[in-house]
Amino acid sequence: MRSDTGASAGGRPPARRPYRRPSPLDRLVLQTLREAGRPLSAYAITRRSVASGAPLSPTQAYRVLDRLVARGEVQRIALLAAYLPARADRPGVLVCRRCRAVTAVTVAALAPAIEQIRQATGFVVARAHVELPGLRARCRHGRGAARASACSP
Numbered sequence: 001m002r003s004d005t006g007a008s009a010g011g012r013p014p015a016r017r018p019y020r021r022p023s024p025l026d027r028l029v030l031q032t033l034r035e036a037g038r039p040l041s042a043y044a045i046t047r048r049s050v051a052s053g054a055p056l057s058p059t060q061a062y063r064v065l066d067r068l069v070a071r072g073e074v075q076r077i078a079l080l081a082a083y084l085p086a087r088a089d090r091p092g093v094l095v096c097r098r099c100r101a102v103t104a105v106t107v108a109a110l111a112p113a114i115e116q117i118r119q120a121t122g123f124v125v126a127r128a129h130v131e132l133p134g135l136r137a138r139c140r141h142g143r144g145a146a147r148a149s150a151c152s153p
Helices: 024-036 042-051 058-070 108-121
Strands: 074-077 082-085 092-096 102-105 130-134
Touching: 024 042, 024 058, 024 074, 024 082, 042 058, 042 082, 058 074, 058 082, 074 092
Parallel strands: 092 130
Antiparallel strands: 074 082, 092 102
């Protein structure tokens, strides 16, 4: 039995529906991210989709990105407010503050520390993602470009 507020009789909110299978828009966004070779914002994805003849509104882009992140297919880079295809073997990223270049890295060395914290707190870790801001060697020594697209990690 449900109340007018959408909660079940037990006072719990209704169960969330699982995300559906990949749609053509999901494939479009994933393809756009893969072709870019660097993190893109939802608005950059929208601009590229319009240029490719398959217009996508910002609202659609955010909904698709939410689905793809929930399925583990896309990784959100909070430091850049951007997205890139997820790599299960590389759950960490180094983000250059000057040129915005992103390098995916493994964080296996952190696993023992995460496990120790988990055991001490009883917290169940769903997914580990590490973002480390800093400066690449090229940018630290003044050779870095002003834009991420112009330099490679």
